[in-house]
Amino acid sequence: MTPRWLARLVVVTLLVGVGAGVGGALVALLLHAIQHLAFGYSEGTFLEGLLEAPPLNRVVALAVAGVVGGVGWWLLRGWGRRDARHAIVPVEASVGGRRMPGAVTLLNAGLQIVIVGLGASIGREVAPREVAALWAGWLSERAGVSARERRILVACGAGAGLAAVYDVPLGGAVFAVEILLAEVSFATVVPALATSGVAALVARAVVPANPLYVVEQVPLSPTIVVWSVLAGPLIGLAAVGFVRAASFAQRHRPRRWGILIVMPVVFVTIGVVALWFPAILGNGRALGQVALGASLPVLLVLLITVLKTAATVGTIGAGAAGGTLTPSLAIGAGLGLSAGAAWLLLWPGAPLAGFALIGAAAFLAVTMRAPLTALVLILEFTNQGPALLVPLMLCVAGAVGVGYLIERGRVTGVA
Template sequence: MSSARRIPRPATPQWLARLVVVTALVGVGAGIGGVLVYLGLHALQHLAFGSSEGDLYEGLLDAPPVNRVVALAVAGVIGAVGWWLLRRWGRRVPEHAIVSVEQSVEGRRMPPFVTLANAALQVVIVGLGASIGREVAPREVGALWAGWLAERAGVSARERRILVACGAGAGLAAVYNVPFGGAVFAVEILLAEVSFATVLPAFATSAIAALVARVVVPSNPLYQLPELHLSVTVVVWSVLAGPLIGFAAVGFVRAVRFLQDHRPESWRILIVMPLTFVAVGVVSLWLPAILGNGRALGQLAFAASVPVLLILLTTIVKAGSTLATIGAGAAGGTLTPSLAIGAGLGLAGGAAWNLLWPGAELPAFALIGAAAFLAVTMRAPLTALLLTMEFTGQGPELLVPVMLSIAGAVAVGYVLERARVTGIA
């Protein structure tokens, strides 16, 4: 049986001009969305903890400890009521159900009010200290804007798919100032296609969004690291540690998946989420770095400025608090929490390795662990590599051990995932 071949749309000057304009507008809108998310987060942090410079950890230390519990309690109540209403509405009116970025890329329309409300709730709880990533909100805003523009411009289904993915990647690029990582996120994860048709708009939208957001978002790297150097001991450690970090990351991913599938439904979220958030707030009285999207713990690990055992304990509790937040029914991401957890595990493992083979800088181990853990949780080694390097401002000096650790971790993740699908594990 023969099938009709799809005839591509002629590349007329009008068609090209429309695509160029729409692509540029996607980048501008995603950049503005990233700015709004950034400003909202830091306004809430300042309100709750007095952090005027956007550094949540310093604000946590300077503010009275009771503020952590109160802020988490408020976040739990707002989040619980908000998501209970949104999900209840979505069950009654399916066309107003929450639509993820991945579903939008595949063709589903994102309802504007529900999408913006869902993103706003994420900004509120993260700004008040909830232990979950903030990156989903700007991605949803960027994807919503791109989908709306695509409908108005009358582009094809394939062009809409590419624009929505690029809008989501551009939102990520804007809020974190990671234009390269945002573009590759859209191409590698959302589109899974490397071609001129995907790479060019992804690069353009992420670059424009990051440029627009730079008016507000700092241009310096998210994490500050000392100058790091390559050494034989670091290379050997990266080969050995990569698979071990992969095992830990797979466990984290499976726990996230399980909790997302068993989150409280209906009215139960009104009880579970506030209680969970208060419990996390109480624990933060002793371990404040578990709060927020993971930047606090990540910076401690990259700086190696406090005892390693304390960072390891904080890392374990951070993983638990993030899982508890997801299990309580909160929406959000695991990008920066994964980066922080990987950095903490890498630092702890590297400190032990340094006792056997001294001579390496401890932050190098944290960097390698962060990239490997993130690669498994995102299931995207290239995106994880680029995001880690952009987040930390690192150049090519440690590319070799980072790539080796990512390869080992992702290989373990792939094998365990295949075993799970086939019923072996």
């Protein structure tokens, strides 16, 4: 590799990070604008805005989301069926070498942002990843890099998009290396760190640098360590169930004109349920904050967690595109809080927030199939120190181990 070629690669890598940061900032701005327009609030969290707005707004906003999403994806996917050049290409396929069509990718990401902003129960993280991967792929082609270098840059771009929209620079880098590239080497780690760091820095012009969730610092205690060992496999089982339910819903979503009926009906139903349980709406941050802050009665949080699970699976089954990162975190936090509250009756000595946080990490590790990414994201989302690392690692290991055994048994025909 000549010095000139190395300099070009460095410039391209930095530009991937800048583009991902700009894309993440635009996604955040558009999402907030839609939320504020739909629910009429200008400050505070999404849940606070929901509670201040008239309850009927929840149903109306979800109805609009169902119509916009249904019509939008019916047209977009129909376009792809008629002409393969305009088919939606996921980030993983782009990392594998496929080219992402520009207009289709941007429209697909835009639809995700619109429905999440209106309250749809699905994650927002796929949109910035797709936009950043599109930019990285286009830039790589213009720079004339090799196929391997393009693969690395597209994966790093997607990770940087995640880093930008949530201000999780290390989490974005680990996501790219562990999930998209599955290769830990000098050639993958350095660009992943550089692109995610640059993207997060650029996006901070818009995205607050504060932790996504406000959680008290949880000290290490014997009771929480023992609970982590025992709860890990159980949380793993629950996470596998969620993954299978989401996969089933994905396989059986309406493929053609049925989405025009199914999506509005499902979304309105979720909106009606949200009249009594508003925390089920959105990408999961509302429930996540409630669970991690232990701000509601435990049984009520458990009920909201069950409803959030059903709403997310239903949203996927209705044909919506999006992610399950923040919904998984929220569901795991709700389960961890509930299980931790029962455990404290037997062995008190730890704050409830610690159980919710550990449950969130373990559940997320299984649904993402990425224990390191889940650990890093939870620490960055909550600004936790190293005190809780041991129980976090033990619970994540137990949950992922159970998930692996179940999947292995499923492949070999045992389960």
